[in-house]
Amino acid sequence: MLKKILFTLTAVLVLVSIYLVFSGFSPIPVSTKEAAGDPNNFKIFYFHLPIAISAYLAFALVFVSSVLYLRSKQQKWDIIALSSAEVGVIFALLTLVSGSIWAKSAWGAYWVTWDVRLNTSLVLFLIYLAYLMVRQAVDEPEKRARLSAVFGIVGFIGVPLSFMSIRLWNRATIHPVADLNYSTFNSLLITLLVNFAAYFLLAASLILIKIDNERQKEKVNEIKRVKGL
Amino acid sequence: MKFLEIARKDLKAEFRTKQMLNSMMIFALLVIVIFSFAFGNEASIFIPALNRKITDLLAPGMLWIAFTFAGMLGLSRSFGGEKEEGCLEGLKLCPVDRADIYNGKVLSNAVLMFLMEIIAIPIFAVLFSYDIKNIPGLAVVAILGTFGFIFVGTLLSALTVNTRTRELLLPVILFPVLIPVILPAVTATGAMLSSGDIPDIAGELQILAVYDIIFFVVAQLVFEYTIED
Numbered sequence: 001m002l003k004k005i006l007f008t009l010t011a012v013l014v015l016v017s018i019y020l021v022f023s024g025f026s027p028i029p030v031s032t033k034e035a036a037g038d039p040n041n042f043k044i045f046y047f048h049l050p051i052a053i054s055a056y057l058a059f060a061l062v063f064v065s066s067v068l069y070l071r072s073k074q075q076k077w078d079i080i081a082l083s084s085a086e087v088g089v090i091f092a093l094l095t096l097v098s099g100s101i102w103a104k105s106a107w108g109a110y111w112v113t114w115d116v117r118l119n120t121s122l123v124l125f126l127i128y129l130a131y132l133m134v135r136q137a138v139d140e141p142e143k144r145a146r147l148s149a150v151f152g153i154v155g156f157i158g159v160p161l162s163f164m165s166i167r168l169w170n171r172a173t174i175h176p177v178a179d180l181n182y183s184t185f186n187s188l189l190i191t192l193l194v195n196f197a198a199y200f201l202l203a204a205s206l207i208l209i210k211i212d213n214e215r216q217k218e219k220v221n222e223i224k225r226v227k228g229l
Numbered sequence: 230m231k232f233l234e235i236a237r238k239d240l241k242a243e244f245r246t247k248q249m250l251n252s253m254m255i256f257a258l259l260v261i262v263i264f265s266f267a268f269g270n271e272a273s274i275f276i277p278a279l280n281r282k283i284t285d286l287l288a289p290g291m292l293w294i295a296f297t298f299a300g301m302l303g304l305s306r307s308f309g310g311e312k313e314e315g316c317l318e319g320l321k322l323c324p325v326d327r328a329d330i331y332n333g334k335v336l337s338n339a340v341l342m343f344l345m346e347i348i349a350i351p352i353f354a355v356l357f358s359y360d361i362k363n364i365p366g367l368a369v370v371a372i373l374g375t376f377g378f379i380f381v382g383t384l385l386s387a388l389t390v391n392t393r394t395r396e397l398l399l400p401v402i403l404f405p406v407l408i409p410v411i412l413p414a415v416t417a418t419g420a421m422l423s424s425g426d427i428p429d430i431a432g433e434l435q436i437l438a439v440y441d442i443i444f445f446v447v448a449q450l451v452f453e454y455t456i457e458d
Contacts, residue, residue: 070454119408126405133401137392147388150451154384154406157443161409 058088066152078145083210117175235333289419327453374414
């Protein structure tokens with residue numbers, strides 16, 4: 001029941017957020033660095049930022065459940081780690097894709113070779129692809145859970161790295177940085193917050209669905225084992 | 230101090246045959262030679278706009294490619310060798326803390342890496358007729374970078390030894406996690422090779438030191454789970 005409410009709310013919020021972004025309700029800054037190129041490309045920002053932050057949160061969940069798995073050795077933590085890693089990878093990929101589409105319009109190129117923000121985001125994506133590869137490379141469930149939990153902890157370095165990349169390398173990045181002094185910021189805020197809510201809930205819903213899937217898989221395996229199939 | 234015994238055992242076994250050390254050195258040498266063939270005379274062309282030779286731009290990346298690729302050979306055998314004849318079980322039966330096994334391995338891997346680097350850097354200087362400006366500074370960068378490489382590499386080497394694909398998996402999962410250490414190491418090495426004073430690379434050294442500390446501590450905590458049964 002609770003899940004149904006969550007899924008419905010997610011669907012509604014995603015639709016509302018798309019409407020807000022494209023309805024002309026949300027403002028487009030005209031004078032900032034972010035509005036380079038076709039001003040309409042700014043609309044991507046409303047998706048891009050919430051998706052990126054959702055990916056970070058999903059990876060943080062991988063980290064937390066990996067730690068909890070190693071402490072308690074309960075399989076549920078492993079399932080949570082796997083599910084949020086998969087969703088996180090998809091969100092990280094979407095961040096890269098949406099950013100590249102924006103960059104083509106704003107900078108004239110999909111990818112700028114040496115930009116810390118871009119590269120650390122790519123690295124983050126690669127780290128969690130590697131996480132999924134670790135999972136694939138082990139057959140025994142207990143060992144797979146244990147080894148991937150270790151990698152889930154080690155790989156978390158990518159999240160603060162990507163998040164703080166601009167401050168860590170005092171090299172100039174051309175990636176826009178949050179600047180709360182926009183005159184338009186207040187009017188941006190509503191659309192942005194709705195988008196944040198929509199994509200957080202979307203990530204949460206996807207993780208929950210994946211967890212359910214994994215549980216069903218366990219049950220099927222259990223039945224197969226009992227029946228000797 | 231028990232980890233010294235484990236490192237001593239590893240190095241003793243290694244220096245009996247010198248198998249690993251020889252392959253690492255020859256591999257690093259080959260990487261440098263291939264670069265010197267590939268870039269040939271163009272490497273010494275001077276670019277007035279940058280006030281640098283092409284070698285200055287290529288050298289740091291080339292050195293770290295040589296170090297990490299050659300180091301990878303050593304890392305994959307570090308625990309791979311222990312798999313034979315049940316050595317790992319013997320090691321686990323030693324009356325030492327699990328973290329000491331890790332520290333011992335780190336020490337022996339680091340010794341091999343440093344030996345390889347001490348040979349590789351002069352060979353590079355000779356082949357590219359390169360005049361290294363700040364040798365102590367380069368040593369500091371190499372030591373911090375190598376320890377970062379070894380701390381993560383040894384942990385992930387122990388992790389992959391229990392997986393199906395073993396040596397194949399190690400580079401795939403290690404390189405993404407290593408990028409935060411390779412990037413500042415390459416930048417700092419470039420500065421040390423061509424101009425440099427230590428204060429110029431304070432930021433890079435900080436990142437390297439923080440990375441080393443984080444992974445040293447994390448590895449102490451999670452290493453036992455990688456070799457547990």
